Amino acid sequence: MTPARDDARRDARRISASMIDPRVIDPRQELVRHDDLSEEELAQVVRLMAAMRAWRDADQRLSFASRAHLKLNETDMKALRYIIASMNADVPVTAGALSDHLHISTASTTKLLDRLERAGHVVRRPHPTDRRAVTVEITPETHREVRRTMGLQHARRFELVRSLSPADRETVTRFLEDLSATTLTTAAAAADDDPAPAAPAH
Structure with missing residues (x-):
């Protein structure tokens, strides 16, 4: 493999890993303001969002594998x-x-x-x-x-949640509920933005 191809692959991996970083996807801060955060705070936010994406991807892979096995x-x-x-x-x-x-x-x-x-x-x-x-x-x-x-995976998740303190469970619960609300709001807004179907021609 040539050095140019190595560089291209490294760049592709870097961009893939940073697609949730607002400094990359919204550098002019048109959607997300982030200049009020320190570098440490911003890195922490990006790390949390990366963990959320990793969890979603892992859950989807498990679900797909289970469904594929049972057809x-x-x-x-x-x-x-x-x-x-x-x-x-x-x-x-x-x-x-x-x-x-x-x-x-x-x-x-x-x-x-x-x-x-x-x-x-x-x-x-x-x-x-x-x-x-x-x-x-x-x-x-x-x-x-x-x-x-699926049952074994659910049991492992239950044990992980049980290991949290009551205060941490409340914090995580509120965060996930608020996160779900943003998804529902986005879906509703997208539906409202859809153009009305054209009237049938007579």
Whole structure:
């Protein structure tokens, strides 16, 4: 490899690593003011944002690997996790409840359950009290696999959160709630900025 290519790769890695640094992505401070922070404070903010990105990327990789292993899409996995939680709470899972949880239509839920049943992930059984309805249960094999992947990861996260002091938990909780609020606000603003659909031509 030539020195020029080495330099180009180093530059590419440097830019990739600094894409959350406002000094790089907003040097004229048109969106983010940062000249009121010391270099140490700014470095700390960037480090926290880098840690947030690393966590998000790691979580996405785990979710993708778990879904790929079971040959599931994201909605399938959400459905299985809901079924597991309901079964643990001794609450029968109906197609209607699953449809409400996933925010999808009844027809889409039926297709989803057909797909999961064909793959051996769920079984349908008669409802214990309503003869017109059926319930959905996860198969033991799939339950074990989901627990081995997502369940184990959730347990590790729980232990990490439990290790924090009560004051630190409150601080982290408020931070994450505020962070979620910024995402929701941004999504709402983007929707408001979308142009209205054109009126159909007559």
